[in-house]
Amino acid sequence: MGKGRAPRCDSGQVRRGAWSDEESETLRTFIQLNGHHNWRSIPELAGLKRCGKSCRLRWINYLRPGIKRGNFTKEEEETIIHLQQALGNKWSKIASHLPGRTDNDIKNVWNTRLKKRLMKSISSTNQISSVSYSSSSLVSSEVINSEKRDQEVKTEEILVEDMACVFEVKAPQSLEFLFQDDQIPQPPVSKPHPREIHKQSDHESCDRMVEAVLDDYSEWLNYLDNQTF
DNA sequence: AACGTGCTCAACCGCTGGAGC
DNA sequence: CGCTCCAGCGGTTGAGCACGT
Known part of the structure; x- marks a missing residue:
């Protein structure tokens, strides 16, 4: 571990795995009414058998208002590729340039699709300069x-x-x-x-x-x- | 229909930086 | 100054699904 102590949500008390609709709704309602000033206390206050970290992740990646679901557009994918080239795997920074997309989503789409596609295009053209920076990208x-x-x-x-x-x-x-x-x-x-x-x-x-x-x-x-x- | 394989993505884990005491 | 605590980040995992044979 780094600084701080081990997480307290590893006891047998907390639920793990996929969130049910009911749990999600409970968390959404609680945060909409009370905000999220202290993630650690939220599960207890909201009556959820989850650890605070898990609640935070569920909110940020799924429940937060304004989250865009579904396929990434071509422009979004281009933006990710360009920013990844410029910034490296700084997913949260990249996400800040793509409204409604979470760092987790971007990381997933990069690891599962874009990286492979890029590799493929590099190996097929075998030219470093083959990556063009088209004007349709969202990133200036x-x-x-x-x-x-x-x-x-x-x-x-x-x-x-x-x-x-x-x-x-x-x-x-x-x-x-x-x-x-x-x-x-x-x-x-x-x-x-x-x-x-x-x-x-x-x-x-x-x-x-x-x-x-x-x-x-x-x-x-x-x-x-x-x-x- | 059954099975194997690959892919997707939600969730978890380990670590770090920063605030507070 | 060192320790604890917390939020946040990036890497990894694994369940579920899609698709091919």
Whole structure:
């Protein structure tokens, strides 16, 4: 486990598995009347034999008003593909660009359909540049560029934190996502390698290593600055 | 009709970040 | 500062369904 304690809903007291219509209706009614300020207390207050986490998931993915059911449109699928290329598997971020779709739905449609379709099209054309960014997509280049800027800011924050020379300097995953699956051309500069600078006692050599890392990343960041999607 | 296989998607699990004490 | 607690996220699982043989 990470921070915090083990979930308390693993006792034999709670129901698991598919939700019945009755349970769903109970939860919907309760939340519509009382809101959802504390998921943990909801099952007890609503009279459900479920854990709070399960209630939250049921509400977010199924009961919440405005949820779109049914097949994804071509435009939605294109949007998912484009955002996945730009952001990686940030399903909640991608979902925020598709009103009415949940991160779970998007994750499912990606894992079961879009990923395979993309793989197929790549292997059939065998051309990296074959993925076109058509104008019918719901995602604009501004959206992708703004996400890209966020990634750059985060990258810089990571680097500043690592200046303390105590932690590992890792290639930020966020940057790698931009070039995942080779759908966006790789930068003409080599990808920075993660570097270990554990517990350097010598401040000078520590500084030199950090500078080298910064050089690598600034070259990458310059490359990103000059790209338009 | 019976069986095997693949697909879909709701739900679960483990982990993380952040707030509060 | 360290611990507990909670919400949220992404990966994984498995029941149920569709389809082919």
